Amino acid sequence: MSSAPKPHAANPVKRSVICGIGHYLPDNIVTNDELSKRVDTTDEWIRERTGIRQRHIARDGQTTSDLATRAAEAALNDAGLTAQDIDLIVVATTTPDYTFPATATIVQERLGIHHGAAFDVQAVCSGFIYGLKVTDSLLRTGGATRALVIGAETFSRLLDWTDRTTCVLFGDGAGAVVMECQDGEGSNDDRGILNAIIRSDGRHREMLYVDGGPSLTGTVGHVRMLGNQVFRHAVTDIAAIMKECADNCDIPINDIDWFVPHQANQRILDGVAKRLKIDPTRVISKVGDHANTSAASVPLAMQAAIADGRIKRGDLVMLEAFGGGFTWGATLLRL
Template sequence: MTAIRSVVLGCGSYLPQRILTNAELATKVDTSDEWIVQRTGIRQRHIAAEGEFTSHLALHAAKAALAHAGIDAQSIDLIVLATSTPDNTFPATAVAVQAGLGIDHGAAFDLQAVCSGFVFALATADNFLRTGAFKRALVIGAETFSRILDWTDRATCVLFGDGAGAVVLEAQEQPGEPSDRGILTTHLRSDGRHQSKLYVDGGPSSTRTVGYIRMEGREVFKHAVGMITDVIVDAFDASGTSADDIDWFVPHQANKRIIDASAHKLHIAPEKVVLTVDRHGNTSAASIPLALSVAVADGRIKRGDLVLLEAMGGGFTWGSALLRW
């Protein structure tokens, strides 16, 4: 029995030009390169320029993904943009990208699941494509987290960076087997009881301000590995696969210690893990598509490879996606 799968046609990314190193941060806040690297694995991050918005980053990434896919923007009829740092409270940043691409048909909207945003957006687009409602989708993760950082709080300001990544999906008929190309299974979770552990202390309804990131780092770490492995085990069960079948593990790039612990618990070999956290920092919803782009560009991820994605973010939200490239 055949099945409609959301197949990745191409991917792209964009990083702002300015690089902020740990050494430079140490001149502004009580920290050091050694302290940051030991606890997070991060060595540098990119920072958006003055006047460079989330929509600008997203548009660059979208154009790169379309070029990599070799298709025209006019063939896109759905844009799902994951972000926690939109240009404006409304309209959605996705419509700015839609306009920037010269598209005046289909639908474009934002999705908010913090660091899990790209996995949630991928699952959302996948479901729309499989129903036949749309044919081709741009799924984007884009963030300017530097705009919501308290640069006096060393517990958070050392962690985050700016960037954007995108993939182009197309609904295609496949044989309906585990060997199909495209998204094989997605699993999403959330638990609002933990919202106080990672949040922004502002918003239009509550404070009429943007606010800053606040985090209980130890609590986030404590929950992360268990939650991540939960949805990955679900992905294995749903697809009849195991860690041995995975060619590449592309996790949310939040903290190297969390990534290492998760891979170890799942028995995923270290050489299968794609790591970019050292260069990008935590770019929230942008981190997975940025990492995908790096691994595709350097030749690691190739057509036919089985790729496992996972993320966890504020809320808490967490999710996984298993796809064949």
Template sequence: MAHSRSVVVGCGAYLPETVVTNTDLAERGIETSDEWIVQRTGIRQRHIARADETTSVLGTRAAMAALDDAGLSPADIDLVICATSTPDHTFPSSATQIQAALGIEGGFAFDLQAVCAGFVYAVATADRFLTTGGAKRALVIGAETFSRLLDWEDRTTCVLFGDGAGAIVLEAREGEGTSADRGVLSSCLRSDGRHRTKLYVDGGPGSTGTTGKLRMEGREVFRFAVGSVTDVIEDAFRASGTTADDLAWFVPHQANRRIIEASADKLGIAREKVVLTVDRHGNTSAASIPLALDAARRDGRIREGDLVMIEAIGGGFTWGAALIRW
């Protein structure tokens, strides 16, 4: 029996030209060092957007790269979802600004806010529209300018984050309804708002009337990330009838190398199957997974037919996982 699937047909990314190394941060007067940051996080550098590089600008460039990779034009897209916590404006959405910048006049566009888990949430959301006939092709974008939320006097947070954008094009195609199909095979999403104070921004239009700055209880986030989010991964495996042994690549949110490796070990995923870009991108929140997907596809690691797991946890807490046959 035919079964509709959301198939990845294109992938793209954009990183700002400005690169800031750990040494650069130390030289700017932040009480830190390259050794301290690398030992605790695995991060060596991050990209920082210029003043004129808004989230929608980054997202548009990533989207154009994804369309080019897919061999499609903007007119072929009828759904744009932008996962971001750093939109250009309170409204309109950055997705509509990307839609306009690309010259797309039909379809619909909206932002999705689930912090670092945003791209996984966006993939799951686009999949629902595509597999139920609500759209034919979707641009799913993760784009962030997190550097604008940072307190540059807080060395526990300002060294962790960077800016960037990544995108994929999903297309509705018919499959056989088995785990051998190309496309999104399963997804699982969770949230628990009781953990707000562990990772949050201390401002907003409805509370302080300001943008606010990022605040984090690092140890608590680490503990939750390693100990509590494996449920979505296990559920995604069960829903698709696959196991960790079937995986070609594990592409998690790029927040901290120690979290990534501890999670992979707990799940029985071999470390050689883990895609790591945190060393050169830092934590780019919702952009981190599509940036890592693009890097692994362009260097030849991810190939058509590979089973790929994406997974992330973000403030709230929000977390999720999705299995994709590339």
């Protein structure tokens, strides 16, 4: 007598898995009290409106590629790999060393890599999420074997230090992950990226932009922002895309272990959590320690939460960001 047929296993799929993470923050820390000596503000005013206590600022001569390379080296060390194991480098940045070449190629050279490909992604504060999406596609389709995805910024170089509405919000830093393609079972229990979504809407670019550029003015320019309007769009759009990202995997928001948002403003973090009814203790917040580091903020926050033991291997993690453009996106992954 034949036995009953076994249920079919889920179709195997390729998953892009994070196997190492690293960070670098400049050692030059600027507190709110120090800023109050340069611009009309106070520690209380900044904390009450943003949750920020301090920010790291790159020193003269310290470039985005310097920060990115240090973060990449830390991520490689965490993964137990060498630079020669990498055949793709994607750097998300709004503050490249040069108009060209890409900052990623400078990192590639400094790491001693002479094979594969390296390029930059520019989506402002959403850059790291965009970088993950692009890298995930390349890894799963065989375009690369192992990749470094780096968010790195010297955002202080874009600031008008007389404008208290913007200069208090930003800082410099870099975070990096090493990713490789692994076989999964095609279920939500797989390690790696389960779903990733990116969006943009150029109609709102004048709410958050830099008033210069090679083609427009021939200058770098400064950050300009309509804060209240950015806040409203950020909370609405981030909450919607996070829900869509989770729904695509048939995973309830409350089943996600940790949320790692772009570290722009504590009020935005709180607003999104309230809108989705997320327990605030499951939202990683490092905005107080390093302010808004644009494309670097998500990997910086994730690295900190892994280092202190909150996020562990096997946890379900949602990453999200919102930036000028407007751009926004979300990534759901199992570490």
